[in-house]
Amino acid sequence: MSIFGEFHFPADAFVLHRTLEQTSDLVVEFERIVVDEERLAPYIWVRTSEPSAFEERAIKDPCVEALERLDAFGTDSLYRVDWAADTSPLVDLVTDVDAVVLEASADRDHWELRIRFDDREQVVRFQRDCDQRDITFLLQRLYSPSEPMTGGQHGLTDKQQEALVVAWEVGYFDSPRDVTLEDVAAELGITRQSLSQRLRRAHYSLIGNTLIITPPTSDGEP
Template identity: 65%
Template sequence: MSVFGEFHVPSDAFILHRTLTEMPDVTVEFERVVVDEDRLTPYIWVNADDLTSFERLASADPCVVELRQLDTFDTETLYRVEWRENTGSIIDLVIQLDAVVLEASGGAGYWELRIRFDNREQVSRFQQYCVEREISFSLQRLYGPSQPLTGGQYGLTSKQQEALVTAWEAGYFDTPREVTLDDIASTLDITRQSLSQRLRRAHHALVRNTIIVTPPAPNEEH
């Protein structure tokens, strides 16, 4: 049976260590980490007050070949990144085990990873490999596929689903509204800004994967 593990690992075991060390207030997030077997996805979402400094540091980071800004929203920016090979020892370990990194978000010196393993033996091997290679890690949660509710079929990450469910249960979508974003963010122990990002992106994923069955053709008149 598959097992899901949520780990904290130091930034030097993954990517953008130098950048995150220089700018500890920056947060970086993948929604899908690995594509085409062992290639890191080229897309990252970045939340930074000083995008100019982030772009300068990230472009010079040893793991980056090229960085290109694609879209900017209220609180975050989407980048396309060309990564160098051997970008992080954690990814190497995961590939060796044939496990899958489903989500990754980094900032303030560490990365939070959600990894799907085939079984608990694979989890033990991952932990042992980390010990042998002197990679520090902190296991936050370990659970089976029957425990969490999953919104994967609708394109939601676990964090986005958690934010939606928590907001709905608290009455955020009721009329009149019973709680504020600050109340829900406090419950989830995240910032109001992070919660706003998760809800916006969750709404986007739900619309894209439920209402928008057939995307409009280019140049279609409305």
């Protein structure tokens, strides 16, 4: 049975370390990232108040060969990235044990990765290899799926679904609202910035997959 692990790694253990270090309000998120033949998926969501500054720093980052902004929604932008051949030792570790990175997101301090393993033996190998390469990590959660996730049918990642459910359970969507974004973030054990982006992307996916039948054209007509 597959096993899912949620890990926190230092920012310098994965990609864009220098860019994250230089940009205080930066949040980066891969969605359904797949490591294939030791290469990372090319699409990332970036949230920052200074996209131009992010682009200038990212293109100089050793892990980036090319960068192109595809879409922008307020402070959120979708980029296509051509990664350098040797992006991160974590990429090698994941592919060496035949595991798959399903989600990855970061702020200035750390990366959060959700990794799918085929069995517990793969988990043990991965943890051992991290130790041998002096890659520190914090294991947040290790679990086997007990039932199918329902959020996928609406385009939600597991983390986006969890954020929406927890926010609803603690009363964030109540009126009047007594619960702040910081309260919900504390329940989830993530930063306010990460939660804000996660909710924004969740709302975008829900609307796009439930309410929008035909995308609007450039003049706003369907």
